[in-house]
Amino acid sequence: MIATDWTELLARAWGKEPALLPAAAPADSAHLHRTIVAACESFRAGTVFRTFPQVRFHTPLGWLGAPGRLLPDAADPSPATYRARLRREPPGSGPDAGFLLSVRQPLHTDYPLWSAVRDTLTELWRQVGWPCLPVEAELTEGDDYTRVRGLAVDSEHAVLTWVLDGALEAELHEVDGEPRVLRAVAGELLYWPEGSRWRETHLDGCTTLRISVPRAQRLATGAVKNLLAEDVRDRLEYDGTVPCLPYPPPTGGPAAPAAPMTAIGEAARAAAGGAELPAALRTRWAAWCSSAGLEPAPEPRADVPLAPGQRLRVVRAIVRLPDGPGRRIWAVNGHAFPIGGAAGERIAQQLRPGRELTVGELCRAAGADEHNGAVTALLRKLYRLRGIDLTDGERTDG
Numbered sequence: 001m002i003a004t005d006w007t008e009l010l011a012r013a014w015g016k017e018p019a020l021l022p023a024a025a026p027a028d029s030a031h032l033h034r035t036i037v038a039a040c041e042s043f044r045a046g047t048v049f050r051t052f053p054q055v056r057f058h059t060p061l062g063w064l065g066a067p068g069r070l071l072p073d074a075a076d077p078s079p080a081t082y083r084a085r086l087r088r089e090p091p092g093s094g095p096d097a098g099f100l101l102s103v104r105q106p107l108h109t110d111y112p113l114w115s116a117v118r119d120t121l122t123e124l125w126r127q128v129g130w131p132c133l134p135v136e137a138e139l140t141e142g143d144d145y146t147r148v149r150g151l152a153v154d155s156e157h158a159v160l161t162w163v164l165d166g167a168l169e170a171e172l173h174e175v176d177g178e179p180r181v182l183r184a185v186a187g188e189l190l191y192w193p194e195g196s197r198w199r200e201t202h203l204d205g206c207t208t209l210r211i212s213v214p215r216a217q218r219l220a221t222g223a224v225k226n227l228l229a230e231d232v233r234d235r236l237e238y239d240g241t242v243p244c245l246p247y248p249p250p251t252g253g254p255a256a257p258a259a260p261m262t263a264i265g266e267a268a269r270a271a272a273g274g275a276e277l278p279a280a281l282r283t284r285w286a287a288w289c290s291s292a293g294l295e296p297a298p299e300p301r302a303d304v305p306l307a308p309g310q311r312l313r314v315v316r317a318i319v320r321l322p323d324g325p326g327r328r329i330w331a332v333n334g335h336a337f338p339i340g341g342a343a344g345e346r347i348a349q350q351l352r353p354g355r356e357l358t359v360g361e362l363c364r365a366a367g368a369d370e371h372n373g374a375v376t377a378l379l380r381k382l383y384r385l386r387g388i389d390l391t392d393g394e395r396t397d398g
Contacts, residue, residue, distance in 0.1 A: 004023045004024055004120055004123065004124075004189070005023075006123060006124050006127060008021050009021055009189075009191060010127055010128065013191060013193075014128055014191075014193070015128075015158070015193050015194075016193060017174065017193065018170075018172045018174070018180060018182055018190070018191060018192040018193070018196065019190075019191045019192075020182045020183075020184055020188060020189070020190055020191075021188065021189055021191075022187060022188055022189075023162060023187070023188060023189035024187070025162040025163075025164050025187075025209055026113070026116035026117045026119070026120045026162070026209065027112075027113050027116055027117075027209075028164065029078075029079055029164040029165045029207045030078060031110075031112075031113060032113070032139050032164060032207060032209060033072070033076075033077075033078060033079050033082070033141070033207070034110075035103075035106055035107075035109065035110045035113055035139065036072060036101065036103050036106065036139055036141060037072045037073060037074065037076070038109060038110070039053035039055055039103045039106045039109060039139075040055050040071040040072060040073070040101075040103070041073075043055040043067070043071060044067075044068055044069075044071055044073075045066065045068075046065060046066040047065045047066065052104065052105040052106075052108070052296060053103050053104060053105055053106035053109065054103070054104040054105060055071070055101070055102070055103050056101075056102045056104075057070055057071060057099065057100075057101055057102075058099065058100040058101075058102065058142075058145065058147070059097065059098070059099055059145075060097060060098055060145070069089065070086065070089065070099075071101070072101070072141075079141050079165055079205060079207050080205060082141065083141070083143055083205050086099060086143075097144075098142070098143055098144030098145035098146075098202075099142060099143060099144075099145055100140060100141075100142035100145040100147060100202055101140060101141045101142065102138060102139075102140050103138065103139045103140070104136065104137070104138045105136065105137055105138075105295075105296065106137065106139055107137050107294055108294070108295075108296040108297055108298045108299070109298075111298045111386065114294060114297075114298055115333075117137065117209070117211070117292075117294060118291055118292040118294050118333075119292075121135070121211065121292040121293065121294070122292045125292060125293075130288075130289055130292075130293070131213055131214065131288070131293045132220060132285065132288070133214040133219055133220060133223055133288070133293070134214075134288055134291075134293050134294070134295035135211050135212060135213050135214070135292075135293040135294060135295075136157070136211070136212040136214075137209070137210070137211055137294060138208075138209075138210040138212070139207075139208070139209055139210075140202065140206070140207070140208045140210070141205075141206070141207050142202030142206050143166070143202060143203070143204070143205050143206065144201075144202070144203065145201070145202045146199065146200070146201045146202075147199070147200050147201075147202070148199045150196075150197055150198035150199060150200070151173070151197050151198065151199050152197075153197070154194075154195050154196065154197060155192070155194055155195065155196050155197065155198065156194060156214065156215060156216035156218075156219060157194060157212035157213055157214055157215055157216075158191070158192070158193050158194050158212070158213040158215050159190075159191065159192050159196075159198075159210065159211070159212050159213070160189060160190075160191055160210065160211045160212075160213070161184070161189065161190045161191075161208050161209070161210045161211075162188075162189050162208060162209045162210075163184045163185060163186055163187070163188055163189075163190065163206065163207070163208055164186055164207045164208065164209065165186050165204075165205055165206060165207040166185070166186065166202065166203055166204035166205040166206030166207060167183055167184065167185045167186075167203040167204050167206060168183070168184045168190060168200055168201070168202060168203070168206050168208060169181065169182075169183045169184075169200065169201045169203060170182050170183075170184070170190055170192070170198055170199070170200045170201075171198065171199045171200070172192050172196050172197070172198050173196065173197040173198070174195065174196050174197075193215075194215035194216065213293075223284075224277075224281070227277060227280045227281065227284070228268065228271055228272060228277060230280070231267075231271035231274075231276050231277060231280065232264060232267045232268050232271050235267040235270065235271065236263060236264065236267055241260075279323065282321055282323055282329055283323075283329055283336045283338075284336075285321070286319050286320075286321045286329045286330075286331035286336045287331050287334050287335060287336040288334075289319045289331065290316075290318075290319040290331035290332050290333060290334055290335075290336070291333060291334030294334065295334065296334075297333060297334025297335055298333065298334070298386075300335070300384035300385055300386075301383075301384055301386065302384070303380055303383075303384055304380065304383060304390070305380075306359050306376050306379055306380055306383075307359065308358065308359050308360035308363070308370040308371065309358055309359070309360060310358060310359050310390065310392075311356060311357070311358050311390070311391045311392065312356065312357060312358065312359065312362070312379065312383075312388045312389070312390065312391065313354075313355070313356045313388065313389050313390075313391045314351050314352060314353050314354060314355045314356075314387070314388050315353065315386070315387065315388060315389050316332050316333060316353065316386065316387045316388075317332075317353050318330055318331070318332050318348065318351055318382075318387060319331040319332070319336075320339075320348060323338060326340055326341060326342070327339070327340045328340075328344065328345075330344075330348075332382065332385045332386070332387035333385050333386050333387065335385045337381070339378070343366050343367065343368065343374075343375070344378075346365065346366040346367060347362065347366045347375065347378065349365075350362050350365050350366065351382075351387075351388070356391055359375075359376065359379060362375065362379070363375050363376075
């Protein structure tokens with residue numbers, strides 16, 4: 001795969017204006033289609049809420065809550081065959097009715113695809129700065145369908161859209177500017193900055209990969225609020241009841257807040273002023289940095305036993321952030337965990353990407369016995385998180 005050259009985008013457009021440029025997508029349309037088919041499996045009987053991936057099937061009459069056979073399956077080996085089947089089983093009013101299949105946040109179910117997208121984004125972030133919030137990924141397959149949701153309000157995200165098949169026509173309305181129409185075809189990338197309003201039409205069997213980068217300050221506020229709420233929840237014991245005020249209310253003075261509500265307020269005050277919230281923010285930042293902002297992260301793979309003679313290869317750089325005296329946060333592929341002590345630093349010095357060594361060699365370099373259980377446990381964790389691989393062919397990047 002040829003890496004995307006971000007030079008043109010950065011030179012004239014990033015954060016300023018929409019742009020269209022040649023760009024190799026992180027994967028081909030066949031790979032994206034297989035990921036979409038897998039994501040659709042649990043949605044065949046009806047819409048599933050509060051879960052990722054999130055699948056929506058849109059028609060000119062609205063999105064369908066139970067699309068059933070209108071979703072692609074194993075009998076549709078390519079976007080073209082899927083589209084041809086929908087022409088025979090139209091979702092709308094006739095054989096020419098359009099459709100858009102949208103799958104949000106599907107990448108974590110397909111580690112090779114997730115990794116390829118992460119590597120592509122990493123090259124961009126190194127030049128424009130790392131997002132401090134997770135980015136949103138969406139895969140789409142559509143035909144003759146116009147999506148207008150972006151016309152309602154100014155976009156709070158910068159948007160990068162790779163077109164792999166067909167064509168995507170975007171009408172962009174910028175602040176204090178005339179509408180601008182850009183048409184991207186297969187092999188091109190369409191970008192627009194935050195603050196834009198947009199309407200897009202998917203044509204000729206369009207397949208896209210979209211990354212939305214949060215840029216509005218309120219989105220950062222929401223992320224901190226969620227972490228604060230998690231801290232408050234951990235501090236309190238929930239007894240299953242809903243706090244209520246007395247009725248009728250007292251007449252001799254202002255009513256006192258319900259005791260459970262007062263406890264929540266006190267816990268929130270303690271959480272905001274304590275050390276836990278900054279520590280949680282550091283941990284999240286390390287995880288997002290190691291994933292280039294892609295969230296959710298892929299699930300760890302199965303554990304393996306490690307012997308001193310087992311040869312390892314370091315395949316991912318490990319993000320390491322200071323977290324207090326003698327303590328660091330390690331993160332790899334979107335997963336973060338704490339490591340303390342001087343031995344952790346000695347181990348980190350040995351884990352340079354591309355290096356091969358045995359478990360025993362690493363233990364000795366870290367000043368530990370080759371059967372040291374703590375070192376072996378750390379290596380097994382790094383293996384499960386795909387930071388290191390075995391070089392004997394037992395498992396590779398799966």
